[in-house]
Amino acid sequence: MKANLFTLFLLALLVGTSPRLLAQPGTFAKGADVGWLTQMEASGRVFYNAAGGQQDLLQILQGYDMNTLRLRVWVNPAGGWNGKNDVVAKAIRARNLGFRLLIDFHYSDSWADPGQQNKPAAWASLTFPQLKQALYDHTYSVLDSLKRNNIIPEWVQVGNETNDGMLWPDGRASTNMANFAQLVDQGYAAVKAVNPTSKVVVHVSNGFNNSLFRYLFDGLTANGARYDVIGMSLYPTTANWPMLTAQCQANMNDMVSRYPGKEVMVVETGMPTNAPIPTRQMLLDLMAKTRAVPGGKGLGVMYWEPEAYSWMGYGLGAWTNNGQPTVAMDAFRNLPPSDGLVYNPGFEYTAATQTPLGWSTTANTGNADADFTQNYGYTSTFQLAHQKATAYQVRTYQLLAAVPNGTYTLRAWAQSSGGQTVCQLYANGFGGAEQSANITATNGNWVRIQVPNVTVTNGQCEIGLRSDAHAGENASLDDVEFVSNQATATLPGATNTIETQVFPNPTSRQCTIGYALVRAETVQLSLHSLAGQQVLTLPAQARAAGPHTATVDLGSLAPGIYLLKISHGDQQAVQKIIKY
Numbered sequence: 210m211k212a213n214l215f216t217l218f219l220l221a222l223l224v225g226t227s228p229r230l231l232a233q234p235g236t237f238a239k240g241a242d243v244g245w246l247t248q249m250e251a252s253g254r255v256f257y258n259a260a261g262g263q264q265d266l267l268q269i270l271q272g273y274d275m276n277t278l279r280l281r282v283w284v285n286p287a288g289g290w291n292g293k294n295d296v297v298a299k300a301i302r303a304r305n306l307g308f309r310l311l312i313d314f315h316y317s318d319s320w321a322d323p324g325q326q327n328k329p330a331a332w333a334s335l336t337f338p339q340l341k342q343a344l345y346d347h348t349y350s351v352l353d354s355l356k357r358n359n360i361i362p363e364w365v366q367v368g369n370e371t372n373d374g375m376l377w378p379d380g381r382a383s384t385n386m387a388n389f390a391q392l393v394d395q396g397y398a399a400v401k402a403v404n405p406t407s408k409v410v411v412h413v414s415n416g417f418n419n420s421l422f423r424y425l426f427d428g429l430t431a432n433g434a435r436y437d438v439i440g441m442s443l444y445p446t447t448a449n450w451p452m453l454t455a456q457c458q459a460n461m462n463d464m465v466s467r468y469p470g471k472e473v474m475v476v477e478t479g480m481p482t483n484a485p486i487p488t489r490q491m492l493l494d495l496m497a498k499t500r501a502v503p504g505g506k507g508l509g510v511m512y513w514e515p516e517a518y519s520w521m522g523y524g525l526g527a528w529t530n531n532g533q534p535t536v537a538m539d540a541f542r543n544l545p546p547s548d549g550l551v552y553n554p555g556f557e558y559t560a561a562t563q564t565p566l567g568w569s570t571t572a573n574t575g576n577a578d579a580d581f582t583q584n585y586g587y588t589s590t591f592q593l594a595h596q597k598a599t600a601y602q603v604r605t606y607q608l609l610a611a612v613p614n615g616t617y618t619l620r621a622w623a624q625s626s627g628g629q630t631v632c633q634l635y636a637n638g639f640g641g642a643e644q645s646a647n648i649t650a651t652n653g654n655w656v657r658i659q660v661p662n663v664t665v666t667n668g669q670c671e672i673g674l675r676s677d678a679h680a681g682e683n684a685s686l687d688d689v690e691f692v693s694n695q696a697t698a699t700l701p702g703a704t705n706t707i708e709t710q711v712f713p714n715p716t717s718r719q720c721t722i723g724y725a726l727v728r729a730e731t732v733q734l735s736l737h738s739l740a741g742q743q744v745l746t747l748p749a750q751a752r753a754a755g756p757h758t759a760t761v762d763l764g765s766l767a768p769g770i771y772l773l774k775i776s777h778g779d780q781q782a783v784q785k786i787i788k789y
Contacts, residue, residue, distance in 0.1 A: 237500055238309060238509025239541045240277030241270060242477065245514055247299060248290045256516060257532045266516050267306050269534065274543045278303045279311040279476060279511050281369065282351055284329035285318050293351050300360050310362040311476065314348060314396065315369045316376055323372040323414050337379050337388065341395045348399035361404045367396030370414040370442060372421060382428060390432030397435040408437040412476055416441030417456035419463055426468060438508065439464045442477040443495065447484045450491040458498035465506045474508040475499055479525035485535035488527065492540035543785050618661050709775060715787035718764045724775060725756040733776040734759060763788050
């Protein structure tokens with residue numbers, strides 16, 4: 210016991226006297242760029258948590274399980290915002306809450322991005338050798354100031370969105386790739402001189418554009434620039450985000466394959482504030498795709514200025530105008546909300562949350578008496594009154610730009626007014642084979658139904674209801690969803706319909722899991738790493754309705770955080786377990 214106490218004392222002494230590396234490296238980085246924070250606070254902006262209580266912004270972000278902050282650095286900015294002193298002040302606040310840090314050097318007095326890479330005014334007349342020295346000195350000075358405050362950033366960006374280099378015209382990549390490479394390498398040298406463990410990031414926008422990334426990083430490689438991480442921005446729309454996240458994933462996979470030893474990270478993303486549900490879906494999908502980069506080389510995803518509300522006209526935050534976070538922020542939780550969205554694998558399109566796209570009525574073999582009524586209210590239900598034996602209704606998804614080409618399972622709630630197997634739900638992509646499933650609900654009861662292997666081609670798919678021989682029967686569909694059939698390496702998302710308990714949690718070896726079923730079901734328990742790998746599986750068991758417990762032995766697992774998945778029927782629940 211005395212030896213243990215001495216060890217704890219020594220550790221505490223070391224933590225108090227040495228620079229502090231924030232949080233634990235190696236875990237997936239979920240975070241935000243909050244460069245506007247101090248300026249917003251100075252102008253009177255306050256922040257509220259989802260419950261409506263006023264709270265420090267960084268504490269709110271931490272409540273969403275964010276573990277990383279990104280802070281931009283300008284050289285001599287107006288008002289001092291994002292200058293060295295302002296950055297150090299924000300970094301100290303981050304350190305005190307245990308956040309990891311990414312320091313983002315713009316090498317400008319203001320914004321640097323693909324359209325502007327202006328030199329700081331004080332560097333305007335420097336020769337290229339002097340410019341390289343100024344970049345080195347500035348980088349060293351800021352990082353040294355952080356280190357004097359016991360802060361070692363885990364990542365440091367040398368340049369911001371350097372699609373065409375930085376510090377124009379000297380370092381413009383399209384006119385002098387060698388100069389740009391020298392500037393990147395100079396930044397790398399300065400970072401490593403202060404903190405050898407910090408990883409150096411080169412940041413390029415449009416993470417979906419593989420040809421741009423190949424051009425730039427081939428050029429840096431050919432000219433001997435040193436760096437560790439390829440950083441990306443991705444700003445999709447509500448219509449194209451599934452396509453862009455898929456292209457971004459392909460680009461990330463290509464980067465780690467093409468440039469051995471390099472890692473990738475999405476250092477900026479965002480979508481319209483007024484579309485929080487699609488934004489949440491995008492974030493969940495993007496994080497899953499980044500986690501799935503081979504070799505664990507997808508390091509993390511960061512939202513750009515989520516806290517910005519009624520601020521400088523910025524419309525891609527994740528905060529409402531009353532100062533509270535939108536539901537988009539729920540994507541960052543270790544246990545995302547279970548409200549029917551499909552987190553992973555793939556994509557879900559829910560009619561209830563989308564704009565109606567138009568319907569067309571069709572009938573078979575002269576049976577043109579189909580009477581169709583539509584309701585685009587909250588339930589997004591459509592109904593068909595069958596007057597002939599084979600009358601049916603077709604919905605044509607002509608504008609589904611948000612649904613990538615692929616094979617899906619179509620899920621919906623269906624209702625028929627009477628009879629047995631009153632009608633059939635069918636679906637097919639244009640040119641694809643028709644798939645169908647019978648609806649066997651009777652007397653107006655709603656039943657969950659799904660049609661597998663439905664093809665979506667060029668953003669188009671047909672779904673419809675076909676009657677049987679019962680004339681005059683009514684049938685309805687609600688909550689139509691397309692769920693991707695493509696499996697990935699990461700943990701599938703869950704619709705959490707049961708409440709689970711784990712005790713003790715944290716645990717050193719054994720823990721007991723408690724849950725209750727509303728109906729008799731077969732239950733499968735499995736344990737996964739945060740990267741999605743399945744590390745432990747218990748035998749599936751048939752369970753009666755009511756409460757149940759199970760004991761899990763974690764003795765063979767390394768200390769860390771794991772996700773317990775309880776699969777029951779077609780539903781799942783996820784619970785976090787901490788092993789020490």
